[in-house]
Amino acid sequence: MDKPNSEPVTLQPVNDNGNVKVLLIEDDRFLRELIAQKLEREKFQVMQAVDGEEGLRKLGEQKPNIVLLDLILPGLSGFDVLKKIKEDSANASMPVVILSNLGQREDVERGLSLGASDFLIKAHFTPQEIIVKIQGILAGK
Amino acid sequence: MALYLLSRSISEPILDFRAAFRELVKGKRNVRVNLGTKDEFEDLAKHFNEMAEYIDKNREKEEKINDLKSEFISIAAHQLRSPLSGIKWTFKTLLDGDLGVMTTEQKESLERAYSVNERLISLVAELLDVSRIEEGKIGYNFNGTSLERAVEEAVEEYKLIAQNKNIELSFFKPQIALPNMPLDEERLGLALNNLLANATNYTLSGGRVSVSIERVNEEAKVTIKDTGVGIPKGDMNKIFSKFFRASNVVRMQTPGTGLGLFIARNIIEKHGGKIWVESEENKGSSFIFTLPINNHKQGFVVDDLSADDLVGEE
Numbered sequence: 001m002d003k004p005n006s007e008p009v010t011l012q013p014v015n016d017n018g019n020v021k022v023l024l025i026e027d028d029r030f031l032r033e034l035i036a037q038k039l040e041r042e043k044f045q046v047m048q049a050v051d052g053e054e055g056l057r058k059l060g061e062q063k064p065n066i067v068l069l070d071l072i073l074p075g076l077s078g079f080d081v082l083k084k085i086k087e088d089s090a091n092a093s094m095p096v097v098i099l100s101n102l103g104q105r106e107d108v109e110r111g112l113s114l115g116a117s118d119f120l121i122k123a124h125f126t127p128q129e130i131i132v133k134i135q136g137i138l139a140g141k
Numbered sequence: 142m143a144l145y146l147l148s149r150s151i152s153e154p155i156l157d158f159r160a161a162f163r164e165l166v167k168g169k170r171n172v173r174v175n176l177g178t179k180d181e182f183e184d185l186a187k188h189f190n191e192m193a194e195y196i197d198k199n200r201e202k203e204e205k206i207n208d209l210k211s212e213f214i215s216i217a218a219h220q221l222r223s224p225l226s227g228i229k230w231t232f233k234t235l236l237d238g239d240l241g242v243m244t245t246e247q248k249e250s251l252e253r254a255y256s257v258n259e260r261l262i263s264l265v266a267e268l269l270d271v272s273r274i275e276e277g278k279i280g281y282n283f284n285g286t287s288l289e290r291a292v293e294e295a296v297e298e299y300k301l302i303a304q305n306k307n308i309e310l311s312f313f314k315p316q317i318a319l320p321n322m323p324l325d326e327e328r329l330g331l332a333l334n335n336l337l338a339n340a341t342n343y344t345l346s347g348g349r350v351s352v353s354i355e356r357v358n359e360e361a362k363v364t365i366k367d368t369g370v371g372i373p374k375g376d377m378n379k380i381f382s383k384f385f386r387a388s389n390v391v392r393m394q395t396p397g398t399g400l401g402l403f404i405a406r407n408i409i410e411k412h413g414g415k416i417w418v419e420s421e422e423n424k425g426s427s428f429i430f431t432l433p434i435n436n437h438k439q440g441f442v443v444d445d446l447s448a449d450d451l452v453g454e455e
Contacts, residue, residue, distance in 0.1 A: 028223055034230040041239060072219075101222035104273065105280065105327075122226035123262045126233045 017043045020138060023064035024048050025055035025081065026099070027073050031122065035068070035099075038127035044134075052076030056084060059091060066134055069116075071100035071107070079114060086115040095137050099130065154182040161189065170197055207275070214272035218265045225265065228258050260396050267400040270331075271383060274407050281411055281442045283323035288361050288432065289314055289354060291326055295333035296352050299341055307346040313353035319361055322434055324412065332408040335401035336365045336428050342397070343390055344369035344425075360414075360431040371422040380418060381406045389422065405430075 022044050026032040032048055039046045047062055049055035051074050059067065067085065071078030078100065085091050095117040100107070103121040111119045117137050120130060157174055164172045172193050174186040232255040234240060236248065243251070296312045303310035340350045348368040355362050372380055376387040384399040409416040413433045420426035 028227075030227050031223065031230070034227065034234065038230075038234065038239070101219050101226065104269065121222070123222040123229060123265070127230050128233070128237065 017135075018045070020066065020134075021045045021047065021062065021064040022134065023055065023059055023062070023067045025050075025052065025067065025073070025078070026070040027051060028070075035127055035130065038131065042131055044131075050074075052078065052081040055081055059085065059094075063091075064094070066138060067094060067096045068099045068130075068134075069096050071098060071102050071111075079110060082111065082114045082116060097130075097133065097137065099125075150178070154178065154186075158185070158189065161193075165193055165196065168200070170200070210272075210275075214268055218269045218272070221265050222262070225258060225262050229255070229262065232258065264398050267398050267404065270404055271400055274404070281325045281328065283325055283412075283440060283442060285321035286324040286326050286329075288319055288322050288324065288329075288363075291324065291329055292333060292352060292354055292363060295330055295337055298334070299337045299350075302341050303350060306341060306344075308341060308344050309349045310341070311349070311351045313351065315354045315356055315361075317356065319354070319356060320434065322361065322432060324432070325408075328408045329412070332405040332430075335405045339401060340365050340367040340369065340426075340428070342395055343367070343393075348425075356434070357431070359434050361434055362429065362431050364427055364429045366425065366427040368425040371424050371426055372418065372420040373422050377418065377420065381416070 022039055024032055024036055024039070024046060026035070026048075027050050029050075032050070036046045036048055047058050047064060049058050053075055055067070055069070056076075058064075069078050069081060073081070076084075078098065082096055082098070085094060085096055092115075096115065098111045098116045098119045099122055100119070101122050103119070103124075108119045118133055120133060125133070154174075154176055157176065161172050161174045173190045176183045176186045232251055235243065236251055236255065293312060293314075296310065299310060337350075337352070344350055344367045350365070350367045350369075353364050353366075355364075370389055370393070372387050373389055376385075376389075379385045380387065381402045382399075383403040385403075386397055386399040390397065406416050409430045409432070414431045416428065416430035418426055418428050
């Protein structure tokens, strides 16, 4: 029998958000809470981290299904965090979506080449649109 | 013999000066003339060198100011995006009814605030594009692409907008399909988007916008023709300048930054093409651009345009 090589979560129906753990790494409290609220309203399990170090620690402990990652962070930058996630074979397949207000072509190319699943400019997406992106990525679209 | 030596002692320094002036005009740094002839020419060389040093210093200063300006715009724009995102997300949360049901009036007023905020967000995006263009840092990635498909996709995006405004939007393909051309699809899409936004914004209900592609010798020619408000005669030569908006559209109180055509022109020119406009006020405008079918540029090209090239054309 063929063994699916993707995470089991990709087989979840889209509306079954309750089993999906989202790790949110964002230093801006206002933005972090707005997104967290929306995710919780949509029944996701949300974990929050204010910087890269905390993010990496929570990632190791709680194994989220997907990471939403800001780039400009105190201490380790989002790019550093992304590199560390992808270098560790335990999480290399974990989808990471960059959610940043950078967004020039080099930033986007750098993020994608480091293995990000998508690059979203915060100001260009609504919370609902961000959730649709997350669901799309988790469904393997 | 004496005459020959005399004439050489005059012509040689002159040739040296000529070469030095050429280099200086080309923008080369540290151009100096060293003669050691102990005559009037050496004196002249001293003055030339002082002048060259002065020019060098000013050029450096200008570059520094330009870098600072671009850096400032870039930092300011990124800093602006965070609070703008916060406002956008809060408005959206309210509009989605997540924090309770609102009355129709409350909702309408919030929707207006939301759309004003969206304008600020797109202004920031355009400012960033312009600062990148001015820094000369904007890189292009030319890949074999179907121009037809790129234009058709851009037109598709405006179908609904046109329909809502009761504007007839049509697209005419070339009779014979064009070969793939080296295009930066993303940037060309931005240029097309800006042109279509103008055409649909400034055409009144019941009007028409048509987009067509044809081949003219070794060039593809794209025409975006509308039956809109047109451009006043006095504004025609400024229409592609940065931050310029025609007087009639400013009077219409429509939103706009005056950056769209500036950006579009830069993108078309970077593809080796030309863009121009034919227009009559109250009758309509045609924006026409050409792109070479066999662009010599391939792959990734860093823009070598300096800030001066742009300022000079204003």
